[in-house]
Amino acid sequence: MKIGELAERSGVTRDTIRFYERNGLIRSRPGQSATNNYRDYPEDNLFQLEFLTRARDAGMSIADLQDIVNATEGSCDMEAAKNVIGAKISELKEREEQIRKVVLFLEESLQKL
């Protein structure tokens, strides 16, 4: 599909899609037309964009996501890939823990008000 449709269906703006693509988080291929150079975005970019959006919401950086993409798709070395992803999981759990603590603190504050 073309970028407009992808944007429409994913809820991610064209600009952001291009930004992600420039940063290697998604991939498109040349379209089939001879008269233009419109890119073709395969269906599964929908899935990837959903993940990327979720991950960004969860607080992961573009750099984090690049690490994951590199690990899972460029991975000649399975062991290294697993380590990268395992590390990201740890970081996320750490962050979850921080959030829990802050929530507790805020709930205490609410009591005191």
Added chain:
Amino acid sequence: MKIGELAERSGVTRDTIRFYERNGLIRSRPGQSATNNYRDYPEDNLFQLEFLTRARDAGMSIADLQDIVNATEGSCDMEAAKNVIGAKISELKEREEQIRKVVLFLEESLQKL
């Protein structure tokens, strides 16, 4: 205490302490010396900085923290303050949920590798 000691004990750099203070997240008072204008940072700034650091790690923005500070300390209106903090708690829980989902996804990816 002076800013250097606060930085040392809190693990937050002078620059960042000043940045937070400029943005109203912490407060100092004039020192007692007549010959300089070094600020005096009360002991409880240690506690506040710990909270701020945690909250930043949890993904809260400076603006979020300003809202909380304004709600808790400038609060003439208790009800409004509670609403502000309640809203922040909701946002944090939402984020926690996002993180959980991303962790699940990454753990699935690990299986597949």
Added chain:
DNA sequence: GAAAACAATAGACCATTGTCCATGGTTTGG
């Protein structure tokens, strides 16, 4: 009493994460 360490202020600088704009070409609907 001089050097080293510390403080205040102001402004420049930086990375990150988009978003917007200009330009120029292509496709499509009426």
Added chain:
DNA sequence: CCAAACCATGGACAATGGTCTATTGTTTTC
């Protein structure tokens, strides 16, 4: 056929959250 909508590229712009530097004055330490 032609205007409106779409696409690609490149670069400018913006907000956020610090971080660094320069300058000038103060305190501490040897």
